[in-house]
Amino acid sequence: MRKLSLIGIGAGNPEHITVQAIRALNAVDVFFIMDKGDTKQTLLHIRREICERYIEGKNYRIVQVEDAFRDPDVADYAARVELWHEQRSMTYERIILDELKEDQVGAFLVWGDPSLYDSTLRILDRVLARGALQFDIEMIPGITSMQALAAQHHIALNGIGESVLITTGRKLSSTAMRNMDAAIVMLDGKCAFQQLRDQDWEIFWGAYIGMDQEILLSGKLSDMADEIESVRSEARRKNHWIMDTYLLRRSNSSS
Amino acid sequence: MRKLSLIGIGAGNPEHITVQAIRALNAVDVFFIMDKGDTKQTLLHIRREICERYIEGKNYRIVQVEDAFRDPDVADYAARVELWHEQRSMTYERIILDELKEDQVGAFLVWGDPSLYDSTLRILDRVLARGALQFDIEMIPGITSMQALAAQHHIALNGIGESVLITTGRKLSSTAMRNMDAAIVMLDGKCAFQQLRDQDWEIFWGAYIGMDQEILLSGKLSDMADEIESVRSEARRKNHWIMDTYLLRRSNSSS
Numbered sequence: 150m151r152k153l154s155l156i157g158i159g160a161g162n163p164e165h166i167t168v169q170a171i172r173a174l175n176a177v178d179v180f181f182i183m184d185k186g187d188t189k190q191t192l193l194h195i196r197r198e199i200c201e202r203y204i205e206g207k208n209y210r211i212v213q214v215e216d217a218f219r220d221p222d223v224a225d226y227a228a229r230v231e232l233w234h235e236q237r238s239m240t241y242e243r244i245i246l247d248e249l250k251e252d253q254v255g256a257f258l259v260w261g262d263p264s265l266y267d268s269t270l271r272i273l274d275r276v277l278a279r280g281a282l283q284f285d286i287e288m289i290p291g292i293t294s295m296q297a298l299a300a301q302h303h304i305a306l307n308g309i310g311e312s313v314l315i316t317t318g319r320k321l322s323s324t325a326m327r328n329m330d331a332a333i334v335m336l337d338g339k340c341a342f343q344q345l346r347d348q349d350w351e352i353f354w355g356a357y358i359g360m361d362q363e364i365l366l367s368g369k370l371s372d373m374a375d376e377i378e379s380v381r382s383e384a385r386r387k388n389h390w391i392m393d394t395y396l397l398r399r400s401n402s403s404s
Numbered sequence: 405m406r407k408l409s410l411i412g413i414g415a416g417n418p419e420h421i422t423v424q425a426i427r428a429l430n431a432v433d434v435f436f437i438m439d440k441g442d443t444k445q446t447l448l449h450i451r452r453e454i455c456e457r458y459i460e461g462k463n464y465r466i467v468q469v470e471d472a473f474r475d476p477d478v479a480d481y482a483a484r485v486e487l488w489h490e491q492r493s494m495t496y497e498r499i500i501l502d503e504l505k506e507d508q509v510g511a512f513l514v515w516g517d518p519s520l521y522d523s524t525l526r527i528l529d530r531v532l533a534r535g536a537l538q539f540d541i542e543m544i545p546g547i548t549s550m551q552a553l554a555a556q557h558h559i560a561l562n563g564i565g566e567s568v569l570i571t572t573g574r575k576l577s578s579t580a581m582r583n584m585d586a587a588i589v590m591l592d593g594k595c596a597f598q599q600l601r602d603q604d605w606e607i608f609w610g611a612y613i614g615m616d617q618e619i620l621l622s623g624k625l626s627d628m629a630d631e632i633e634s635v636r637s638e639a640r641r642k643n644h645w646i647m648d649t650y651l652l653r654r655s656n657s658s659s
Contacts, residue, residue: 169419230564264554264561288555296545299519303541306519309485312571320567
């Protein structure tokens with residue numbers, strides 16, 4: 150039976166990798182790496198570096214897979230994701246059949262953790278559901294950018310005994326935050342924090358966390374919103390890509 | 405200058421430890437380990453095991469610290485925690501002064517991740533705020549039980565593009581969940597999920613995740629609530645302690 154490992158590789162620092170992940174890496178015959186175009190060359194490079202650094206005396210192959218096209222003409226978010234997942238699952242089915250022998254182990258190196266805002270598991274579940282192909286799945290947890298963010302800022306993500314919302318830029322709004330003490334925001338390409346700048350929040354922002362280019366900014370949201378937006382846009386221009394995340398918490402909350 | 409490392413050691417599986425954490429462990433002179441009484445002997449044992457397994461050729465000491473008394477007569481939760489943090493911070497101040505030389509590195513091994521539902525950082529910040537003692541703080545992220553839970557159940561924590569609430573048993577309620585698609589619940593000693601059993605939720609529960617005694621249960625909450633409560637209480641009786649966590653997600657949500 151084929152096996153597919155979803156290995157969380159952490160949030161940028163190659164030393165975020167766990168002993169469990171290193172053990173899993175060393176059992177892999179074929180790494181499947183999505184090619185998302187020029188802007189993600191750095192992320193591709195980090196994945197190759199992790200293989201080179203942590204795999205000892207095992208032959209492995211890296212298969213680059215061209216990502217499915219996300220059709221921007223499909224206006225509805227859910228429909229667009231649905232279409233893209235379906236296309237990707239067909240691509241995965243084909244490459245697994247073509248590149249992985251029946252007794253081999255394939256792997257996907259997942260940024261952060263495979264359970265948070267990553268589609269690999271869902272797409273593999275779709276391949277299984279179609280029934281043309283059978284395989285075992287193994288998931289290896291990884292450090293997420295929210296944990297790395299907290300570590301670099303020396304902060305707790307939750308107030309004492311309080312809740313914290315994990316959300317996305319697309320979902321962030323005054324309504325969503327009405328009864329919240331804190332939120333960790335991922336995938337915010339549009340600086341959605343600007344919507345909350347008139348309220349009493351603190352922001353702890355980080356980009357390229359754990360990497361050489363790391364940038365950390367924090368302070369009252371009303372003071373920092375414009376600065377973060379401009380630093381973000383400048384860094385994105387310079388590096389051709391950006392990965393960032395932030396924590397919002399009420400200014401009056403227990404720290 | 406003294407340095408104190410807060411090292412996340414993961415959620416039970418000793419292989420959750422990261423390369424970054426191993427590097428940090430090997431720089432430590434003194435480990436401070438809280439002694440929480442008989443029921444936590446296993447957790448103490450795992451911490452010692454991690455030191456023995458991952459520290460090579462470095463002399464270190466382990467200092468066991470008696471935990472401050474949480475006075476159950478203080479009825480208000482916030483006041484009780486406040487008092488306990490204050491007492492603990494005085495204990496920490498004393499043991500750091502007594503046990504750690506000016507140029508040494510001390511460490512606290514934190515279950516899961518030091519930024520989520522752990523008080524060590526706050527207590528050290530309190531020691532610093534009192535001003536009798538100066539030190540640098542370093543935080544090393546660790547795998548949390550929520551990530552380990554998702555990995556063992558082979559599930560994503562969030563629906564596609566959706567939010568997920570991280571909360572505690574004490575905070576879980578129908579009101580808190582009214583507009584939520586999913587919640588990760590930690591620190592629930594009282595099976596607070598029972599309050600939601602008449603609604604349409606799925607539950608993914610795990611105890612001793614990543615350890616030999618691991619138990620995983622999942623299904624419709626209405627079907628599983630009583631079984632989980634009884635399995636939990638039996639396991640707690642047998643092992644003298646339990647650490648568990650669960651994900652609730654709406655039955656109709658994207659998986």
